[in-house]
Amino acid sequence: MLDDSGWLTAPNTMTLAGLSLGVIAAAASWFILLNWRVRRKTELIRRQIELEASTERREQQMQRMEAIGRLAGGVAHSFNNYLTSILGFSELLLESLPAKDLSRDGIATIHKSAQRGTEFTRQLYALSRKQALQLEILNLNTIVANMEAVLRGLTGERIELSMALAEPLGSVRTDKAQIEQVIITLVQTARDASPNGGRFTIETRNVDFAEPFIQDLCQLKAGPYVRLSIGDNGAGMDENTRLHIFEPFFLSKQKSRGSGLALALVYSVIKQSNGDISVASEVGKGTTFSVYFRRE
Amino acid sequence: MAAKILIVEDNEMNRDMLSRRLERRGYEICVAGDGRQGIEQAQALLPDLILLDLSLPEIDGWEVARRLKTTPATSHIPIIALTAHAMTGDRDEAIAAGCNDYDTKPIEFQRLLGKIETLLKPAAPVPPGITRPR
Numbered sequence: 274m275l276d277d278s279g280w281l282t283a284p285n286t287m288t289l290a291g292l293s294l295g296v297i298a299a300a301a302s303w304f305i306l307l308n309w310r311v312r313r314k315t316e317l318i319r320r321q322i323e324l325e326a327s328t329e330r331r332e333q334q335m336q337r338m339e340a341i342g343r344l345a346g347g348v349a350h351s352f353n354n355y356l357t358s359i360l361g362f363s364e365l366l367l368e369s370l371p372a373k374d375l376s377r378d379g380i381a382t383i384h385k386s387a388q389r390g391t392e393f394t395r396q397l398y399a400l401s402r403k404q405a406l407q408l409e410i411l412n413l414n415t416i417v418a419n420m421e422a423v424l425r426g427l428t429g430e431r432i433e434l435s436m437a438l439a440e441p442l443g444s445v446r447t448d449k450a451q452i453e454q455v456i457i458t459l460v461q462t463a464r465d466a467s468p469n470g471g472r473f474t475i476e477t478r479n480v481d482f483a484e485p486f487i488q489d490l491c492q493l494k495a496g497p498y499v500r501l502s503i504g505d506n507g508a509g510m511d512e513n514t515r516l517h518i519f520e521p522f523f524l525s526k527q528k529s530r531g532s533g534l535a536l537a538l539v540y541s542v543i544k545q546s547n548g549d550i551s552v553a554s555e556v557g558k559g560t561t562f563s564v565y566f567r568r569e
Numbered sequence: 570m571a572a573k574i575l576i577v578e579d580n581e582m583n584r585d586m587l588s589r590r591l592e593r594r595g596y597e598i599c600v601a602g603d604g605r606q607g608i609e610q611a612q613a614l615l616p617d618l619i620l621l622d623l624s625l626p627e628i629d630g631w632e633v634a635r636r637l638k639t640t641p642a643t644s645h646i647p648i649i650a651l652t653a654h655a656m657t658g659d660r661d662e663a664i665a666a667g668c669n670d671y672d673t674k675p676i677e678f679q680r681l682l683g684k685i686e687t688l689l690k691p692a693a694p695v696p697p698g699i700t701r702p703r
Contacts, residue, residue: 350624353653354580356675361586364678368593391675 334490334516341521342541346401349394356394359387396534400521400541406448408546410569413445413477413501414438416452424460424475431470439478443499443568447546455542458535459503459562466560467507476502479568486565489516490540491551497568504561510554518552572689573597575616577607577633578651579625583674587620590678596685604628608636611643618688620681623652623663631666638667647688651676 363384370377417438428434456475463473480500486493510518517523519540522533543550543564554560574596578584581602588598599614601607604625611619619637623630630650637643650663653674660671670684 350653353674354583357653358580358582358586360675361583361590361678365586365590365593387675 330516331487331490331492338490338519338540341537342401345397345521349397349401352390352394352397356387356390360384360391363387393534396538399538400534406451406542406545408446408448410444410446411449411452412442413452413499413566414440414442416449417456417475417477417501420453420456423457427457427460428464428473432464432467432473433471434473434475437474437476437478439476442477443479443497445499445548445566446569447548447566448542451542451546455539455564456501456503458539459564462536462562463503463505463507463560466509467505471506471559474502474504476500476504480565486551488551488553490519491549491563491565493549493565498565499568501564501566502561503564504559506559509556509558509560510552511556515552515554519550571595571597572617573599573614574685575599575601575607575610575614575619577601577604577610577619577625577630578622579603580622583622587676591685594682604630604633607633611637611646612640615643616646618685619646619648620685621648621650621668623650623659631662634663634666634668649681649684649688 363380366380367377367384370380417436421436425434460473460475467473478500480498482493482495482498484495486495514523519536521537523536540550546566548564548566550565551563552560553563574591576584576587576591576598578587578600579602584600584602588600592598599610599616601610605627607619607621607625608628610616621630621633625633628636630652634648634650637646637648647669648667650660650666650668650671651674652659652663652671663671669688672681672684
């Protein structure tokens, strides 16, 4: 170190301490900065991996649903041919046999079963997303309000059903009969998840997405929508169930009621009507299905 | 004189079932098991009506309908398309191919009979020079 006259002198203790502190402080700052950068980079990579994994999972799931639809359509086509013979020949026999013939009951049962099969193939066709829909401009509040008595009948006394219908609500373009069936199925699903009763909420509102909304299979472009939500505080579901909930026969494996096609049909009908559906659920807390239609 | 119906259907059981049920109602029935045979039978027998399955081997039902409707000798014959598909697109395509009506499988026999009777009632005008064999 140089003194005022330019001679080299030994540094005093204070100066050394100051220097050391400066170096330590600089090193600490550098370390903190480095640590922050590494953490930030790690977090970005983790998010990217998660995003890619979830996009891949969603694409796989959508391809799976498409394949299921095609398979359902093919199966229904073949079955309709078989059912044509079964129904036709059993009708032919019933026409031929005397009224008191003992075989009539058995043949009538075959005929009845084949007719049920016809209804089942109709549902399978619906899954192949090629059925004819009567699309019209509708107000979901009117539909829900007109269905209130039916829905209260479905839920029974142990379930408290409340409605929160936003006014004014935008119009949507969909099939009235199909959306009514969608609402009934979703309420039945909620009821099945609430064997001990509970609280259900049916809510409508206008929502606007500034950015695309993506959640599991639900993919909406940015824009104005009408949302119809049906929520319960029942058993809820885990992530695996939530991801597969719209696959045919998935819930039937878990001892749900019905044909096992109900939620698959809901998904299919909503997709055909240019709408989409998302599910939010937590085990023990409940589930909310949200149906979105573009606001007209 | 019994009206003659040609059933063009590749499924043997369905063909047999329809033949028996329609014969019971007094119709004269002839059958074909694929599209090519269907065209040949229609041209040779000139039936009063054709029940045409759309999913056929050799030549599909839509093409059979197009060829029969563009051939002067057979263009007047009413065709009811039958299919195991139950989609509106199919109906539109069948009508566009020249079919007069459409029904879906499984067949509801009374409904089909109604369609057959409606199409047979006002005797379709036969083009000049064509004699309908009975």
